[in-house]
Amino acid sequence: MISFELSTEQKELQQKIHSWAAKLHSLSLKIDAAKPGSINRQYLKIIAEENLNSFIIPEDYEGQPLDQLTLSLITEEIGYGCAGLASIYAATVHAVSALLIGGSPRQKNDFLPLLLKPGGAVASCCITEEKGGSDTASFDTTARQEGENYIINGKKIPIINAGSAAFYVVWASSGTGRGRAGINAFIIPKETRGVIVGPYHDKPGLRCAPTATVAFHDVAVPKSNLVGLPGSGYLLLMQTLDWGRAFFGAICVGLARAALEEIISFAKKRIVTNRPIIKNQGISFILAELATEIDAARLLVWRACRLMDINMDYTRESSMAKLFASEAAARTTSEGMLIMGQSGYLRPHLMAKYQRDAQGLRILEGTSQIQKMIIASQL
Ligand SMILES: Cc1cc2nc3c(=O)[nH]c(=O)nc-3n(C[C@H](O)[C@H](O)[C@H](O)COP(=O)(O)OP(=O)(O)OC[C@H]3O[C@@H](n4cnc5c(N)ncnc54)[C@H](O)[C@@H]3O)c2cc1C
Incomplete structure (x- = not known):
């Protein structure tokens, strides 16, 4: 049965998140104008106080998980308040989803509770490299097996939550000439020797979601931190990206x-x-x-999330949601700048921030062209 009616619990949660997210606008403008650096402390405090990470962590690991549709509702509300804060959250959702899809019980047990720490915690997904983020079938970052460890070398850029992340989920190639079959994903804890963060990027949009370069210099990772079976990293990456796209769509709807x-x-x-x-x-x-x-974009997000909730294929639907919602956000903010005339253009104003953030969301998690390629491949 198809229903567009939210439950009382969903409406209450949506309203609860909206009540604080709607007050973020002036703080977000301040963070937007600040020099690039690590995540603003007030944002980390919000993540902790509102218990946002518990919504994505299974009960077995101390969380209070929501279904994906309800998660999209709260992501939209956070995106309404600040697309940067919502992107910080979505990056954490991303890293967690990789563990939920491919992680062992030991990995989940060791790493997921780190995200529930009182001071507020986040995680990072490290996929993109300088040579081009759209090519996810090969990586210059390498993972060489040496005894009981993998030795990681390479550089990922740009990475949301870099420097603040409790752990990084990093995709690397474990052999030359093996293509997709040589791709593996690893969990690398924050303080691991050889993980170098910086510089932070002085980017035009999504400035409230700091990004930095993360370099790996002979980083030794125990074999037990390999996510999934050896050689399953490419499939894991595709599944993780599919999952994340609907939530970036929800951010765009909120914005x-x-x-x-x-x-x-x-x-x-x-x-x-x-x-x-x-x-x-x-x-x-x-x-x-x-x-x-905007309403059409939300319905696409809800459909993708509903398909996730009932364990049906959602690759095409998730890409449609991300494509349509990010283009709708870009068009809304572009028209907004025109309609507001000099009032929106001459001084720091939310509309200009919205427009810069929306442009970032057209790129992040796969550009609009890449979403079209995915959708076309599924027709
Ligand atoms: C604000 C921000 C935060 C980010 N955070 C993260 C993060 O936390 N972790 C992470 O791993 N990555 C992150 N990224 C990287 C992001 O996922 C990539 O930027 C994105 O996947 C595109 O890669 P690229 O920028 O290297 O573009 P490229 O791959 O170099 O592509 C350049 C252009 O060519 C187009 N193009 C490429 N191939 C084709 C094709 N076959 N047909 C048609 N057009 C094509 C692309 O659509 C794009 O317009 C972030 C990016 C941004 C902007």
Whole structure:
């Protein structure tokens, strides 16, 4: 049965998250304007106080997990408050999902509870390399077997939560000429010798989700930290990316919704030639189109999450959700900048931040072109 009605519990949780996320706007502008560095302490505090990580950790490992649809609801609300904070959270969800899909009970037991520490904790997924993030079938980062260890060498860039992560899930190639079959994923704890973080990137958007380069210099990782069977890293990566895409879609929906509210409020107040600009069809029709696109994006996110919840294939649907939602966010914020005119352009304003963040979300987790390639391959 298909239902668009949320349960009372879902609505209450959504409202609870919204009540603090909606107050983040001025803090997020401050963080956005700050020099690049590690995650803002107040954001870590929110992650801890709101117990966000418990929502993604199974009960066996001290969490209080939500189903994927409910998780998308809260991700949308966090994205409404700040796409940067939501991306910090989604990066952690990503790393956790790799462990949930391929990790051993020992790995889950050792690493997942680290994310429930009182001060607030995050994790990182290290996939992209300088040579190009879209090619996920080969890596220059290597993992060489030596006795009971793998020795990791290479560089990943850009990595959300770098420097603050309790652990990194790192994809590397374990042999030359073996292509996908040689790819493995490893869990590398924060303080491991040879893990070098920096520099932090002074990027135009998603500045509230700091990224840095993470280099691995002869990092010794015990074999027991290999996630899944040897050679299963490529499949694990595809499954992890599929899972994450719907949640990045939810962030885009939240961001676009916040931007649209801002545009509507502005358009009702802004008087030009003796009437609010919203009275012009040239403006109100754009707002109608944006509202429709945002609702359509949310439905795509919900569908992908629902498919996850009932254990059906969701590769195509997850990519559709990410593609459509990120393009809707980019269009909403671009129209927002136009409709707000100089009011949005000349001074630090949320709309400009929204637009810069939305551009980052078109790239992160696979660009729009890559989503189209995935969808086309499934037709
Ligand atoms: C803010 C931000 C945070 C990030 N955080 C992380 C992180 O935490 N961990 C991580 O591993 N990565 C992270 N990334 C990296 C991100 O996943 C990659 O940027 C993304 O996958 C694209 O890779 P690329 O930027 O190297 O582009 P490239 O792969 O170099 O591609 C360049 C352009 O070519 C296009 N293109 C490539 N191949 C094709 C093709 N076959 N057909 C058509 N077009 C094509 C791409 O769509 C893109 O437009 C982050 C990126 C950003 C912007």
